[in-house]
Amino acid sequence: MSGKQYLKNQLPVILINLLGMLVLALFLIASDNPIQTVLFIFAVWSIVLVLSLLAFYFSRKKYLNKLLNMTEQLEERYLLPEIMQVPERADEQVFYQIMKMAEKSMLERIGEVQRERREYKEYIEQWIHEVKTPITAMKLLCENNRSPFSREVLAELENINQYTEQALYYARSEHAEKDYSVREVNLCDVVHSAIADNKYLLRQSNMSIQIDDIETKVYTDEKWVRFILNQIIGNAIKYHAEQPILHFRATKTNDKIVLSISDNGIGIPKSDLPRIFEKGFTGQNGRTGKNSTGIGLYLCKRLCDKLGIGLTAYSENRGTTISLIFQMNDFIIGVQG
Known part of the structure; x- marks a missing residue:
């Protein structure tokens, strides 16, 4: 609250006091009181008025600054009425009641939106689980009737499966901590599983796979890391060049x-x-016609943040390197040592 704005708001009070001082001065002069007495009363009245205005200004400013600080510290600022004291002034109580009604309306709306989001998420998860059944059946039919056509169909089925998995993990990513299970995982097993998930797409693009010695164990969730690798492999297939190569390697330092x-x-x-x-x-x-959605790498980053895995990308002219960085705390290092 600025002093200028405060004086502007108090202008009616100041004008009433000045009018009262003028009327009193005229009355005293008309009553043959000495001019010194009139000036003294005028000066005392002015001092009392200024001091009262200043005292009220500083007390109000302190109170309002406290409210602002409380509001800034709140994550849900609509909950301010829950932590502020009930005001004593009648006009402030009216505004307090308005804030309480607004808070109640907001909480009801938030509850409704959360309920709708939960129902939609449950529907998406249920739909994905149901659609996986015909996808699996089509895979079995194609694998039991091998032909060039069935291999093309199997590659497209892998694409469809990736998109359904992407939708499922996106729906779950908001509360990923409720779904993952951290345990000791062999990176080699996870990499080979992810390659198997994309074997027909890799074969269709004539992608060569190179795997260095990655017999390394980390503590993470195998299912979520496998999904992240699937997204990375899918991007490598989508943006491949002639004679494509996909290279996996693991390096170990003291703590990662x-x-x-x-x-x-x-x-x-x-x-x-x-x-x-x-x-x-x-x-x-x-x-450039690659049908990119901009969701795959976003999901990878979001899930890596949930799992405490670092994620970086490097590319210069040709080729891309995506790195997953698994942190090793002192306890795990001691156990593995």
């Missing part, structure tokens, strides 16, 4: 293990690199 997935594809433009983990960002490559 880095799993790097490198390809020799078209790469990522330098201007796009800082934004590839943003939701919905497709970049220059995604606008």
Whole structure:
């Protein structure tokens, strides 16, 4: 609250006091009182008025600043009426009641939105689980009737399965901590499982797989890391070049293990690199007919943050390297040592 605005608000009070002082001065002069007496009363009245205005200004400013600080510290600022004291002034009590009604309305609306989101999430999860049944049946039919056509169908089924998995993990990513189970995982097993999930797409694109010695164990959730690897492999297939190669390697330092997935594809433009983990960002490559949604890498980043895994991307001219960085605390290092 500024002093200028406060004086502007108190202008009626100041004018009434000045009018009262003028009337009293005229009455005293008309009653043959000495001019010194009139001036003295005028001065005392003015001092009392100024002091009262100043005292009220500082007390109100302190109270309002306290409210502002309380509001800034709140994450849900509509809950301010729950922590503020009930005001004593009648006009402030009216505004307090208005804030309480607004808070109640907001809580009811939030509850309704949360209920709708929960129901929608449950529906998506149920739909995905149901649609996986015909996908699995079609895979079995194709695998039991091998032909060039069935191999093409199997590759497209892997694409469909990836999109359904993406939708499922997106629905669950908000509360990922309720779904994952952290335990000791062999990176080699996870990498081979992810490759198996994409075997027909990899074969269709003639992708060569190179795997260095990755017999390394980390503590994480195997299912979520497998999904992250599927997204990375899917991007490598989508943006592959001639004679594509996908290279997996793991390096170990004192307190971390880095799993790097490198390809020799078209790469990522330098201007796009800082934004590839943003939701919905497709970049220059995604606008060239690749049907990119900008969700895959965003989900990878979101899930890595939930699991405490570092995620980085490097690309220069050709090829891209995505690295998963698994942190090792002192206790795990001691056990493995």
